[in-house]
Every structure is written in structure tokens, then in C-alpha cells.
Amino acid sequence: xxxxxxxxxxxxxxxxxxxxxxxxxxxxxxxxxxxxxxxxxxxxxxxxxxxxxxxxxxxxxxxxxxxxxxxxxxxxxxxxxxxxxxxxxxxxxxxxxxxxxxxxxxxxxxxxxxxxxxxxxxxxxxxxxxxxxxxxxxxxxxxxxxxxxxxxxxxxxxxxxxxxxxxxxxxxxxxxxxxxxxxxxxxxxxxxxxxxxxxxxxxxxxxxxxxxxxxxxxxxxxxxxxxxxxxxxxxxxxxxxxxxxxxxxxxxxxxxxxxxxxxxxxxxxxxxxxxxxxxxxxxxxxxxxxxxxxxxxxxxxxxxxxxxxxxxxxxxxxxxxxxxxxxxxxxxxxxxxxxxxxxxxxxxxxxxxxxxxxxxxxxxxxxxxxxxxxxxxxxxxxxxxxxxxxxxxxxxxxxxxxxxxxxxxxxxxxxxxxxxxxxxxxxxx
Numbered sequence: 001x002x003x004x005x006x007x008x009x010x011x012x013x014x015x016x017x018x019x020x021x022x023x024x025x026x027x028x029x030x031x032x033x034x035x036x037x038x039x040x041x042x043x044x045x046x047x048x049x050x051x052x053x054x055x056x057x058x059x060x061x062x063x064x065x066x067x068x069x070x071x072x073x074x075x076x077x078x079x080x081x082x083x084x085x086x087x088x089x090x091x092x093x094x095x096x097x098x099x100x101x102x103x104x105x106x107x108x109x110x111x112x113x114x115x116x117x118x119x120x121x122x123x124x125x126x127x128x129x130x131x132x133x134x135x136x137x138x139x140x141x142x143x144x145x146x147x148x149x150x151x152x153x154x155x156x157x158x159x160x161x162x163x164x165x166x167x168x169x170x171x172x173x174x175x176x177x178x179x180x181x182x183x184x185x186x187x188x189x190x191x192x193x194x195x196x197x198x199x200x201x202x203x204x205x206x207x208x209x210x211x212x213x214x215x216x217x218x219x220x221x222x223x224x225x226x227x228x229x230x231x232x233x234x235x236x237x238x239x240x241x242x243x244x245x246x247x248x249x250x251x252x253x254x255x256x257x258x259x260x261x262x263x264x265x266x267x268x269x270x271x272x273x274x275x276x277x278x279x280x281x282x283x284x285x286x287x288x289x290x291x292x293x294x295x296x297x298x299x300x301x302x303x304x305x306x307x308x309x310x311x312x313x314x315x316x317x318x319x320x321x322x323x324x325x326x327x328x329x330x331x332x333x334x335x336x337x338x339x340x341x342x343x344x345x346x347x348x349x350x351x352x353x354x355x356x357x358x359x360x361x362x363x364x365x366x367x368x369x370x371x372x373x374x375x376x377x378x379x380x381x382x383x384x385x386x387x388x389x390x391x392x393x394x395x396x397x398x399x400x401x402x403x404x405x406x407x408x409x410x411x412x413x414x415x416x417x418x419x420x421x422x423x424x425x426x427x428x429x
Contacts, residue, residue, distance in 0.1 A: 048411050050158055050283045051271055051323075051338045053264070054140075054178040055316070057291030058133070059342035061362035062393070063298075063309055064103075065117055065379075069096035073382045077349045081298045081356070083310075091117070094375045102306050102314030105321025106365070113373035114324065116428035118364040120380045120396030122344060125389065131358040133292070136343035141182040143400055143419050157403055158283045159185035160418045161411065168280010169244055176267045178285025190285075196249055196270050248277040255329025258322045264288040265319035272326045275336065288316060291342060295353035316340070320367060328369075337368040337410050339402065348382055348393050360392035364402060366428055370410065376426040398423055405429055 063081065066088045067074055075082050088098035089107040097117070099107045109115045128147030129135020139145050143157040156179070162172045163185035173183030173190040183190035252273040258265040267286035274281050290312055298307030306314060320338065327333035345362030361380045377397035380386070388394045401423040407415035409429035416422055 047282075047335050049275060049281065049336045050406065050411075051268075051336060052158065052178050052182055052283070052285045053268075053316070053320070053338060053340045054137075054182070054285060054287040055291050055340065055342035056133075056137075056287055056289040057293070057342070058136075058344045058346060058358055059291045059362055060293060060297065060309060060346040060356055060359075061121075062346065062348060064100050064313060065119070065363045066098045066100070067096065067379050067382065068098055070379075070382045074348075077382065079350070080354045081307075081309075081350050091375065097375055097379070099317075100310050100313040102310040102312075103317040104314075106317040106367075109321060109324060109367060110373060114367060114369060114371055115373050116366040116371050116426075117375045118366065118397055118402055118426065118428070119375065119377035120361045120394065121341070121364040121377070121399050121402065122361045122395030122397070124395065124398060130360065130389070131344060133343060137179065138181065140341055140343055140399060141179045143403060154181060154184075155186050156182040156184050157418055158285075159183045159188070159190065161185075161407060161413065162283055163187045164413075165282050168278075169248070170279045170281065172280060172282040173284070174274060174281050175285045176270060176287075178267075178287040180285075182285045183283055195266075196245060196273060245274070245277070245279065248279055249273045252276055254326055256322050256325040258326075259315070259318040262315050262319050264315060265322055268319050268323035269326070272323060272330065275327075275332055276330050288312070293346065293355050294351070294357060295355040297350075297355045299354070324367060333369045337366065337370065337406060339406065340365040340367070341399065341402075345393065347391065348387065349391065360389055361395040364397075364399070366402065366406070368410075370429060372428050374428070376428050397426070401426055 062074065062078070063083055066083050068085065068088070068090070071085065083098075083100060085098075087101040089101060089103060090098045091107075092111050094117075099110070106115060110117070123130065123136070123139050123145050127139060127145035129139070135147065138147070138154070141156045142154050144154065159173060159182065162183065165172050171188065171191045173185075173188070175183050175190045175192040177194070180190050180192050254269060254272070258269045264286060271284045271286065274284065291309075293309055297309045301307030301310070320340070323338070324333065327336050341364045342362055345359040346356035347359040349356075351357055380393035380396055382393065386394065400419050400421070404415040404419055404423040405425050405428065407413055407418055408425070
């Protein structure tokens with residue numbers, strides 16, 4: 001069964017709005033400190049913004065980026081669900097690889113030099129919880145491969161960076177369904193909202209009575225420093241921030257048309273809406289699910305129609321294409337970088353249900369005006385003697401290398417305190 005965004009959020013206890021303020025409950029010693037200056041003052045590192053796109057379920061990297069230079073072996077492994085060569089979108093200046101036929105918008109951005117394809121992305125083989133959805137999501141969001149912080153309150157790699165950024169009008173990290181952990185820091189929590197329009201007290205037909213009752217509840221005194229007092233503070237901050245966000249974003253008009261009936265496109269449109277409001281947001285996370293393709297992976301495909309997984313990739317590609325164009329239209333594209341990742345890849349060989357099971361290495365993307373477009377990292381070898389971990393494609397690029405380069409070259413900060421180590425640069429920035 002595919003993991004859904006709703007189920008993942010429920011299991012991760014990300015159902016309430018989290019607000020940003022210093023909290024003694026968030027403690028960890030797994031990572032260092034970015035603090036500089038006397039008294040640990042916050043850093044105004046830059047106005048750069050990271051947008052993370054989380055493909056929940058484990059995206060099939062082999063049918064996302066097709067290895068044309070290993071096509072015979074690829075076809076042998078996937079006689080039913082392979083992408084035909086006449087429909088694959090060959091990459092400019094990289095004819096060994098092609099995009100899924102649904103990815104026309106991302107293919108166009110690649111041709112403009114705005115997309116870095118990161119081959120063989122994944123965690124090292126000794127990492128905690130390989131092939132498990134929640135454990136792997138934990139790794140990709142926190143950058144902790146040991147699982148050592150799972151018994152306490154963990155933090156995310158972007159959140160640890162945001163801990164040291166001077167806040168603006170609202171909290172620096174906003175989660176629109178891509179993973180609250182990703183943006184949660186040691187000192188601060190992320191703001192999690194379903195949508196900008198719904199980020200307020202939701203009245204029913206008896207709206208005024210509900211608001212009055214809510215205010216009465218908020219006025220009940222609680223012990224200082226206790227959980228009840230902390231929750232009261234969060235709710236007060238939520239009301240204040242919701243009013244500011246809705247007021248400052250009310251005048252936004254998209255500069256392009258976003259794809260209709262596209263959940264990710266709507267999420268990315270709201271990211272642009274928040275960024276054009278100049279609220280001090282420095283990172284956002286969005287998500288899209290359906291990638292746990294154990295059966296009927298290319299169901300519905302014919303000579304003219306895309307199959308199921310290809311439709312998913314089309315939705316992602318169209319959403320990113322519109323988002324990038326909207327950023328350009330509003331004059332802020334230079335300050336935004338977008339990362340696309342999933343918790344793991346799929347096995348190279350299709351199963352008896354015309355699908356693919358949980359795998360290991362996959363593919364990632366980095367998109368932006370400042371990206372050096374191209375293909376980075378070694379595409380995993382599909383030969384039987386080069387498969388690992390009981391027949392899986394190998395990981396050739398540690399996912400933390402991608403994070404490290406974004407922090408060092410795009411943000412302009414030392415990635416070691418954030419990630420807890422040094423990782424090889426790939427050169428896409």
C-alpha cells in the first residue's frame with residue numbers, strides 16, 4: 001500500500017501548527033554549532049531560500065532517468081514497465097540518459113541549464129533502517145543515518161541551519177506538507193500549515209460563538225513553563241502569524257498559469273505567494289505522494305497515454321516548471337533553489353505485479369537559476385555482479401553531499417556543523 005501524505009503526517013505527529021520560539025525541549029548533541037560572535041548571536045547569512053520537494057513512497061529512479069547506455073539490461077530487468085526509447089526525452093549534451101516522457105517541463109528547464117540531475121542518490125549501506133519508509137524519511141529529513149536521535153526530539157538539517165538565521169516577520173521555515181522534521185531546528189520549530197487560506201481559526205455556521213469560546217479557553221491560566229502554557233503560547237502566536245500571513249499575501253498574483261488539478265503545483269504556488277510577501281521565510285517544504293509503486297506501475301499506458309508513474313512524474317515536472325517561471329516573473333528566481341528527493345529508490349527488476357519493490361539508490365534533482373545544469377554522480381551499474389544488498393542498484397552519491405553543496409555554495413555557510421561531517425562536492429553549484 002502506498003504511504004500517503006496524510007498517514008505519514010499522522011504517524012509523525014505533525015497535525016498541529018508549530019510555531020517558532022526558543023524551546024528547551026529540543027536538545028541534541030549530534031551536530032555542531034553555527035553560532036558566531038559574542039553571545040551566540042543569530043546570523044543574517046543571506047536572503048537565499050531552499051525549497052524541498054519530498055516525493056513520499058520511494059520514487060523509481062530508473063524510470064525517472066532512463067539509462068540509455070544500459071538499455072538492453074534495463075529492458076531485460078523491466079520487460080513490462082520499461083520506458084520505450086521512442087518516448088524517452090534524451091538529455092541535451094548527455095545522450096546516455098533520458099527523462100521520463102511525462103517530464104517535458106523539467107526537460108525544457110534542463111535544456112536551459114537550470115537542472116542538475118544527481119544520479120545514484122541514497123544513504124550509505126550501514127545506515128539505519130534502509131528500505132523502511134519512516135526510517136528513510138527520518139534520514140533524509142534529519143541527515144542522521146544512525147537513528148540515534150529517534151528516541152528524543154530530533155531536528156532537521158534545514159532546521160539546524162534556520163536556527164541561526166535572523167527571523168523576519170514570521171518564522172523562517174514553513175512546511176506545506178513536505179516534512180515538518182526537515183525544517184525543525186534545535187532552538188526553533190517550523191510553521192506547518194495546510195494552506196494559506198485555511199491558516200486561521202476555522203469558524204462554522206456559529207462562527208462568532210466559536211471564536212468567543214476559543215478566546216475563553218485561551219484565557220485560562222496555566223502553570224508557567226508547563227505544557228499547557230507552551231501550547232497556549234503556540235496558539236497565540238499562530239493567530240498573530242496567520243493574520244500577518246494572510247494580509248501580506250493577499251495581493252499576490254501568479255505571473256504564469258499553474259497546472260490545474262495538481263496538488264504539488266498548488267503547494268509551490270503558495271510557496272511563491274509566501275516568498276513574494278517578503279515575510280522572512282528562508283525555507284519551505286512541500287510533498288507529493290503515490291510513489292510506493294508495488295503494482296501496476298505503468299497502468300493505463302498505451303501508444304498515446306502515459307502510465308501511472310509517468311503521470312506522477314508529469315505532475316511533478318509541470319509543477320516545477322510553473323514554479324520556476326513564476327519565480328522569474330516576480331524577479332526572485334536568483335534567490336531560490338529547489339531540491340527534489342525521495343526516501344529510497346525501487347528494485348531494478350520488476351515484480352510479478354508489474355510494479356517495483358523497495359530499493360536502494362535513486363535519483364535527485366536540484367533546480368534553479370544558479371545551478372550548473374548537467375548530470376552529476378555515477379549512474380548505478382545494472383549488471384548482476386554490480387547489484388548490492390540482495391539485488392539492488394547501488395548508491396553512488398551520498399545524499400548529504402547534495403545538502404552540503406547547497407549549504408556551502410548557495411547559502412554560503414559551513415555545512416559541517418549542520419551535517420556533522422564533510423562530504424564530497426559534486427560541482428552543480
